[in-house]
Amino acid sequence: MNTLEFERPITELEAKIADLARLAETLGSGALEAELEAMKARADELRRNTYRSLDAWQKTQVARHPGRPHCVDYLSGLIEEFVELRGDRGFGDDQTIIGGLGRFRGRPVVAIGIEKGHDTASRLKHNFGAARPEGYRKAVRLMDLAERFNLPVVSFADTAGAYPGAASEERGVAQAIARSIERGLSLGVANVAVITGEGGSGGALALAAANKVLILEHSVYSVISPEGANSILWRGARTPGEAASAMKITAQDLLRLNIVDRVVAEPPGGAHADKEATVRSVGDALAEELDALEGLDPAALRAQRRARFYAIGRRGLD
Template identity: 70%
Template sequence: MAVHYLEFERPIADLEAKIEELSKLSETASPGAFDAEIEALRARTQEMRRETYSKLDAWQKTQVARHPERPHFVDYAAGLIDEFVELKGDRTYADDQAIIGGLGRFRGRPVVVMGNEKGRDTITRVKHNFGLARPEGYRKAIRLMELAERFSLPIISFVDTPGAYPGVASEERGVAEAIARSTEKSLLLGVPIVAVITGEGASGGASAIASGSRVLILEHAIYMVISPEGANSILWRGARTPDEAAKAMKITAQDLLGLKIVDRIIPEPPGGAHSDPEATLKAVGDAVEEELMALEHLSPDELRKQRAERFYAIGRAGLQ
């Protein structure tokens, strides 16, 4: 499968092309003829990747967060959740595959798990509507949260969406009301909910399933009220560029942690989550396990109080 390189990764792509070229030449030359050169180039590539990813700006992080090869919900479910059983439908209208959820075991612990799924190729992207959930997706999420509360199960939520689907049919079926009720349900749950922003979390479409007891974010993920392109169009009438908007909006994990909008940053491998999905899944699993262990001793009332205090505190630091 062809590797998808981002624009700022061109120097890395050139080095890896040289490695591939030398590797092919070594097949026709004497054994070990180019081993030293290949090893030196590999070391240089790794160093360049570490250096590049250590100083990404907000727009570059946006591109990484949207990288098509980053782990998706289906990967997290397959890698972290044993005995996963998907539950479909909102019991009102239809099943929305932009949000997937169900029951399973996370490291021996029974849980409810849900998240956005964008799809990887044309067929799956159409099936999952590019991660753009309709009202029935959020009503399915509410149904899952109610199930979790009924059986005292913690919830793990994986967030990766450009927003809710803005089509006419979605509006006719009450997408704003569905998002509001999903957010309300998240905030009032009597069970722990750990949300992980794994890629891009945009608008109410993300916060509807991200309003958890703890909100974690991957190192190069982003969380925002609107996309940089949308902000540039609405606020500046297209007079600026998306990279200027991304910087002004403070959407990176590091900015969000400083603003206390997220609680924890999960480190990514050098080169981003897509460069080593297995290591990413382990890091996410370890972080989620630690957070669940810290929350499991709290009573339903204590969980509601903790969640209320957490969200009421957002934005108040600058007023004091």
């Protein structure tokens, strides 16, 4: 179990509850029931209060928690009859970015997402969520397909950034990201993106140049990691926590700055505390946003998207 430092008081109390529950079983039915209920109520309150007051660095740690729902969880929980489409028709298939056709609550869609993996084997398969150029070229191919068949696009971004290795640079990762951003902005169909964990740099923006950008309550979205900002901008003179606070990378800051359009609430204890509830909440928000965009023609969708991005940073700075 991955326990964050600020979660330790909660996990210690939960361990005491488990010990008391085992003792109650040995004493018979109804024993220690009042004490157990009181301790559970105290744990719930502690969890709510803790997550209500997280700072930017703590939210960054929650956004990176390996137990959060990943792309594959959203695809399996929200997209019915999903058919994965592979390859960029130029170099190969990058399994960091997964995409294909399916139905979202009865509506045909193209779904695209970045997968980090949940164990050693899957993390290696998905390159720890760091996409290569062919992954972004696959995303462009899928967006082309969506426009050809008039299908809305839903995307799920969770990455520390694109893969920066030499081979990635040789195959044109910067251009691939730029083309993916350009395609998202020029689409004649509705597209809605969700930042589900880390929204890292152009690696995430490549899938988030959308009509509507949603973000989970404890996710982050930034041009660079707090550690990277601390190293490059302040030469290590600050802590990552100070950098995270200065960068305004939390969902609440991003909403105020018009960088995202909607914050999706997470269960008490974060998305990793209840994956199924989180997936349902994201699905409900996606459905509402797609319904609001339904009926807009290609010109109106492009105009709305253009106005949305031009508005970034123009208010909320007071």
